[in-house]
Amino acid sequence: MDQNEAPVLEALAEHQKLKRYGFTPPAHRQGRGVDQRVLEVLGEQSFKSDVVASSGLDDRKSSNGYLSKAEELMAEAVEADKAFFSTCGSSLSVKAAILAVTRGEGELLISRDAHKSVTSGLVLSGLQPRWIKPRWDNELKMSHPPAPETVEEMWQRYPDASAALIVSPTPYGTCADIEAIAEICHKRGKPLIVDEAWGAQLPFHPDTPTWAMSAGADICVVSVHKMGLGFEQGSIFHLQGNLVDPVRLNQCADILSTTSANVMLYAAMDGWRRQMVQEGKGMIDKALELARGLRRDIDTLPGLHVLEDELVHAEASHDLDILHILFDVSELGISGYQVTDWLRENCRLDLGTNDHRRVEAVISVADDQETADWLLAGLRELIGAAPNLPRPPAVVIPDEADLFLETAMLPRDAFFGPVEVIPVEEAPGRIAAEMATPYPPGVPLLLPGERINQAAVDYLRSGVEAGMVLPDPADPTFKTVRVVREEAHRSF
Ligand SMILES: Cc1ncc(COP(=O)(O)O)c(C=O)c1O
Incomplete structure (x- = not known):
């Protein structure tokens, strides 16, 4: 296939060039009816691009197959057998994957560090979870992905479970030994689902942690907006092998999905895939280099410590995505919650994952030295302000x-x-x-x-x-x- 093409994006450009008009939703008619005050914030172009998928972007029979072609290109780019685009986030994709492999009954082996979007799939499906214990670091009071031996033990106890589901990378960037876990599942003829919501960039660079499809997973779910360059809610599930019926997977996604998918999300995913194929390696090289420098710089700041070696060893995780810069702030005498609030209020900087003693900055291919310096300057200011911030109440962490x-x-x-x-x-x-x-x-x-x-x-x-x-x-x-x-x- 020609990876220089981006069929959904190109169809959208053509739609705009031809000035098509529809007496169908969306009723804003490419922005014609929209309040100027809305247009000033959201931009006319975003409404021009918001067209219905069938009888809009494509004809009523979707004869041009823009979406399916974009999905085929995606699958080819990351060496999966199939890829399905979703506009309802990985939150939907993981539920569709769970329903497809279990057919909505019986038991599922599932790592207890799964995200709430995964565990809410258990409420929907009525499945019996058989929890795989993640590794627990009692010193850091944080969990790491489960060890392959733990997955093996769980299969011995629950051989009738339909599949296993793990999260890798975790929101902290820590990774499971997917290859070993996939082998354990496949020995029993059972599929492995990997929630790789944080792994969109992994297939496009050899020095990042293993991409679940290369490691032998059967389904992996990716949020393009987290580590790729797409809109919020854009998600892809990738499939390979013969343990999961692709038609059932697609139909499970269909019963959970919207019938009014936002084609801007498809177009952004389509264009991002082309960009990654053409330039991803170089872009990720730069992001890794930036992250290495920033990790060093943050670690030298007084009162801050970047976690790295503690996260990757025999009893911890198998690998680490260094784009997740997790740092301990406890020496400053304040909590991760306070750090996050202070940086937002005083430096216009928002950080993601935080807890009683840690905060995480995630570097993307869109960052550069300027944004890294902004973060460093903010952290220096924070260190100066920390002695005057109130001491946080203690959080009682369970053993x-x-x-x-x-x-x-x-x-x-x-x-x-x-x-x-x-x-x-x-x-x-x-x-x-x-x-x-x-x-x-x-x-x-x-x-x-x-x-x-x-x-x-x-x-x-x-x-x-x-x-x-x-x-x-x-x-x-x-x-x-x-x-x-x-x-x-x-x-x-
Ligand atoms: C590990 C994990 N899985 C799934 C999700 C859900 O992804 P989305 O926000 O794309 O619905 C998240 C979101 O933070 C996540 O961290």
């Missing part, structure tokens, strides 16, 4: 023994069954009916169906006091919690 909660009910039954709202002090021993997820990075501490323990309550309550954000519980302060009803009072 490993208390961290992994018992799954007492199917997540779906706990979520949809009768519930009651109780003060959180009364929660230990009760079964959660809702998720509680420190965000970002978005790994739920508590899932529907899990028996709540005192350590979980202490962690979440002390976390919220210190600045942790919990977007999903009905009471985000976590003073009350929805649990499975056991007595008949205050029910919904």
Whole structure:
């Protein structure tokens, strides 16, 4: 195929050149009806590009096959058998993958460090999760992807599970030994799904951690907006081998998806793939070089320490994507939450993943020395301001023994069954009916169906006091919690 083509992008250019007009959605008619104040912010061009996919960009039969051609080009570029574009984020793609491999019944081996979009797939599907324990670093109080031996043990205990699902890279950039895990799954004829939401750039450079398709995974899911150059919500799932039916996968995505996909997302993914094929290696080289320099520079700043060697060794993760610069701020006597808020307020800088003692800056191919210097200047200012910031309240982190909660009910039954709202002090021993997820990075501490323990309550309550954000519980302060009803009072 000709990787210099970008069929969706080119079709959109043609649509604009021909000045096509449709008596179909979107009703804004390429921006004609849109308020000037909206156009001033969003730009006329974005409305010109917002056209319906069939009977708009393509004809009513999609005879030109722009989208399928773009997907074929994508698959060829990353050496997958098939690629499917989605406009509903990896949040949809992972659910489609789970449904396709399990057919919505039975058991799934799933790493307990999965993102909430993955675990919410368990509520939708009614599956029985069989949790693979990630490695836990008790000193750093953070988890790493599970070891291959742990996956092997889980298959021995649950040989009838339909598939295994792991996350790699994690939002911290740490990576699993996908190759070894894929081999373990394939020995049993079972597929491996890799949530590679953070791995869009991996296929385009040999010095990045292993790309899941090269490591033998059957399905991998990628968010193009996280590490690639596409709009928010653009996601791709890649497929290879014969353990997963591509038609079923596509149909599972279809039943979950919108029927009004935004073609701008497709066009951006299409153009990004072409750019990566043509220039990706050089662009990623520069980003890696920038990240190496920035890691060194941040590490020399007083009170800051960049995590690297601690994250990659036999008991930790298999590999690290160095574009994720995770640094410890505890020596400054302030929390990662405070650092994030301070940089936003005082330096117009936003950082992503943060916790009681760490913050992460993620470098992309769009960064350069100027943006790196901006971050460094912000951090220097922060160091000067830190002594005057209030000391953060302590966060009570659970020990490993208390961290992994018992799954007492199917997540779906706990979520949809009768519930009651109780003060959180009364929660230990009760079964959660809702998720509680420190965000970002978005790994739920508590899932529907899990028996709540005192350590979980202490962690979440002390976390919220210190600045942790919990977007999903009905009471985000976590003073009350929805649990499975056991007595008949205050029910919904
Ligand atoms: C590991 C992981 N998987 C899946 C997702 C969901 O991706 P999206 O935002 O594209 O829906 C995220 C989002 O942060 C994530 O970190």
